[in-house]
Amino acid sequence: MLKNNSKSIKLLALSALLNDLGSDAIKPFWPFFVTSIIGAPATILGILDGFGEAISYGIRWPAGWFSDKYKKRKILVWLGYLLAGISRIGYSISSNVSQLFLFKAMDRMGKLRDPPRDALLSSYINKKERGKAFGILTAADNFGAMLAPLFGLLVFSILSYRGLFFVAAFPSLVGSILILYFIKEKNKKLKNIKKVKVKLTGNFKRFVFSTIIFALSWISISFAILYSNEKGIDTIYTPFLLFVYSGGAVIGSYVFGKLSDNIGRKNSLFLSYLLHIITLFAFFSIYEISVSYFIFLILFAICGVVFGSITTLQSAFVIDLIKKERRAEASGIFSTFFGISSFFASSLAGLFWDLFSPQITFGIAGFFGFLGLILFSLLVK
Secondary structure (H helix, E strand, C coil): CCCCCHHHHHHHHHHHHHHHHHHCCCCCCHHHHHHHHCCCCHHHHHHHHHHHHHHHHHCHHHHHHHHHHHCCCHHHHHHHHHHHHHHHHHHHHCCCHHHHHHHHHHHHHHHHHHHHHHHHHHCCCCHHHHHHHHHHHHHHHHHHHHHHHHHHHHHHHHHHHHHHHHHCHHHHHHHHHHHHHHCCCCCCCCCCCCCCCCCCCHHHHHHHHHHHHHHHHCCCHHHHHHHHHHCCCCHHHHHHHHHHHHHHHHHHHHHHHHHHHHHCHHHHHHHHHHHHHHHHHHHHHCCCCCCCHHHHHHHHHHHHHHHHHHHHHHHHHHHHHCCHHHHHHHHHHHHHHHHHHHHHHHHHHHHHHHHCCHHHHHHHHHHHHHHHHHHHHHHCC
16 A cells, blocks of 8 residues: 555655754744744743644634545645744744744644544554554654754854844745645545544544643753753754654654554554653753763753653554544544644743743743643543
8 A cells, every 4th residue: 555655645744854954943942032033931831832832723713623524635735844944934924922923833734734634644554554644744744844953053154143044944845845835635525524423432532531631741842952951061062962853753653553454553652652751851850960961961861752752642543542443533623633632842941940940940841741631541441
């Protein structure tokens, strides 16, 4: 099945790679742009990132519903990449926090592409190869993210913040063109949504519930970046931290995706959740001691493995639990609840950062991650 549809899968992967090349090129510089150039405190950074995550995940439910109801996948994927590209041009001309919120909303609304993209990808493959296919897509996504910090550093060294944000728009715009002109959407008819009620099984509901708790630990990577800076790592080295982060994500997405086809989605996701918790408590434990740059490289690499594996496995697991007629909407429902929790996670992280310390921020996140893991292991089959 992968071989028969390899061209479409490769085009989806290439578009994802290009988008992350642009979006992650600005990531190392984003916290400093917000706090230094715009002049906002860490609390605002946390709210801004949390606001973005809430929109990012919240938009996926209606996008999935629309995709299933009108049987449109490709157009939403195209629109998502287009919005992402335009938003970065908006960042480059922003001069205050209000404008950043506006373009952050546009940027993260671009994530409406994800549920229809997952459904489109699943239409090209069978269940036995689903983990591998989602792993390929996420690996390409993260390979673009791995190249992005070096690309961003190169452009930043020449054009500084605003020039970088402007240039970073173009990879996503190219990706949107690839989707529009070269992806072929299958015309196989789906059953009408009015005739077929989505079966939100008890297992799916329990998975969503456990994820709501677990996602309270899903704080923005911006805080790990700020943390490294507080521990004496110069800003100029931040892109290399995100380089190894994205490299870890490439490995995590492909390896865990393929592993899940062999040992099961739940077992693989359990391991990913556990690794996430261990990493959070590792950040918590090093607050009072002197830490070398090498240690941060290791921590960011592990964070990348966690990100790549969890984002791959959650998507594939949701698809497993729901019949094909409503997979896009189910993916959107799951993402919406994940996003709401992520918003609170990053917002609270910024608040704890300002009121207490980075150590408290990572400690609280680790606690919620552990609680979510327990619920996931006990409730989800």
